[in-house]
């Protein structure tokens with residue numbers, strides 16, 4: 449998909465402002481496959497882990513995914529850095545229309561806001577846009593208090609997420625990388641590394657009797 453579409457062009461804030469049909473062609477077209485997808489063993493392992501925590505422990509999932517699969521697996525404490533593709537909102541920041549779940553792809557016609565008439569848009573962070581301040585703040589606070597940090601499936605290159613491990617290390621957290629392959633530019637802030645598909649490594653790592661995290 450990333451090769452088929454010119455994501456950085458159609459997914460840019462400038463495209464939404466001038467050619468919103470292209471924005472919907474890109475993101476609206478992802479809605480059907482997202483709905484057809486299912487959480488895998490990695491999503492389920494994280495949700496199960498959260499449900500086992502004691503009252504004084506907290507797990508925060510910080511994801512760049514926009515597919516809601518963590519929610520569907522049962523995770524509750526989630527920050528979606530790049531938004532949620534199944535949510536539609538008004539492009540006018542001053543409008544009172546609430547962001548809402550929307551399963552339509554809007555490929556035929558760009559939807560307009562029933563309140564103010566502006567173009568509606570998918571609630572994802574486009575190229576050229578900032579991550580919402582509330583999300584950044586929640587993540588910063590979690591990193592400050594963090595004692596265990598696990599990065600899963602990352603190139604380690606996309607900021608700001610790429611910098612999180614440094615903050616966690618500074619806070620004294622144990623830092624773990626779970627990845628399909630070693631990073632091309634290894635980050636020394638990761639002290640442990642488990643290689644393999646996340647849907648195989650995470651269930652093992654987070655199992656109730658797992659030694660590494662017991």
Ligand SMILES: [Zn+2]
Pocket residue numbers: 538539540543544545561562563564565566
């Ligand atoms: Zn509006």
